[in-house]
Amino acid sequence: MTVDRSLKIAPSILSADFANFGAECRAIEAEGCDWVHVDVMDGHFVPNITFGPAMCKAIRPHVKTVMDVHLMIAPADPFLEDFAKAGADVLTIHPEAGPHLDRSLRLIRSLGCKAGVALNPATHESAIEHVLDTVDLVLVMSVNPGFGGQSFLHSAVEKVRRVRQMIGDRPIHIEVDGGITPETAPLVTAAGADVLVAGSAVFKGGSVDNPGVYGANMRAIRDSVRKAEAA
Ligand SMILES: O=C(CO)[C@H](O)[C@H](O)COP(=O)(O)O
Numbered sequence: 001m002t003v004d005r006s007l008k009i010a011p012s013i014l015s016a017d018f019a020n021f022g023a024e025c026r027a028i029e030a031e032g033c034d035w036v037h038v039d040v041m042d043g044h045f046v047p048n049i050t051f052g053p054a055m056c057k058a059i060r061p062h063v064k065t066v067m068d069v070h071l072m073i074a075p076a077d078p079f080l081e082d083f084a085k086a087g088a089d090v091l092t093i094h095p096e097a098g099p100h101l102d103r104s105l106r107l108i109r110s111l112g113c114k115a116g117v118a119l120n121p122a123t124h125e126s127a128i129e130h131v132l133d134t135v136d137l138v139l140v141m142s143v144n145p146g147f148g149g150q151s152f153l154h155s156a157v158e159k160v161r162r163v164r165q166m167i168g169d170r171p172i173h174i175e176v177d178g179g180i181t182p183e184t185a186p187l188v189t190a191a192g193a194d195v196l197v198a199g200s201a202v203f204k205g206g207s208v209d210n211p212g213v214y215g216a217n218m219r220a221i222r223d224s225v226r227k228a229e230a231a
């Protein structure tokens with residue numbers, strides 16, 4: 001099995017207009033995003049609350065690409081089936097969200113979703129070494145989870161490099177989440193990341209009435225990666 005390691009941009013709808021998610025998803029897809037990143041927060045695992053499976057189900061018809069659901073909830077297991085039924089393509093959990101990570105990841109796959117595992121800045125990559133044959137994606141957090149618009153933590157760059165080395169030739173995506181901009185994107189793609197989550201950097205300055213800004217913001221990220229690769 002192989003994995004598509006080309007650059008993919010996954011706008012986080014945490015930075016979209018919460019009163020208009022359907023139109024926002026259609027707008028970012030029309031402007032060329034690759035995946036749509038959905039941040040689920042429970043006010044317990046992280047100090048913020050967003051939305052749950054009902055919202056994911058509501059936006060599903062508006063997402064034609066990959067619905068990439070990042071679960072910042074604990075426990076996660078009791079809700080995995082609900083998110084799968086809501087139409088998630090990728091379900092990513094944090095190892096701290098339950099006592100049996102391998103079992104949770106197998107459950108995600110058995111529900112027909114790709115299984116992702118996320119590393120907080122404080123979590124060492126050795127915490128996921130034992131599940132590398134059970135995951136489709138490793139998400140490296142480059143901010144402390146809970147909020148959009150935070151500054152990129154540079155310790156993520158070396159962590160991506162170490163994760164890349166650890167996964168070897170396994171077909172696993174490496175996603176980086178938090179503080180991604182045209183300045184930070186080339187650092188993590190050079191280290192081995194292929195999926196870039198970007199909330200504020202994609203949505204800033206735009207709206208569903210002015211979606212071209214979303215396209216221009218995504219192009220700025222892609223161009224900076226391309227330029228760095230060519231240098
Ligand atoms: O998981 C997240 C926060 O916990 C978000 O996906 C992330 O913060 C994206 O927002 P931004 O690009 O604005 O940093």
Ligand SMILES: [Fe+2]
Pocket residue numbers: 012037038039070177197
């Ligand atoms: Fe996220």
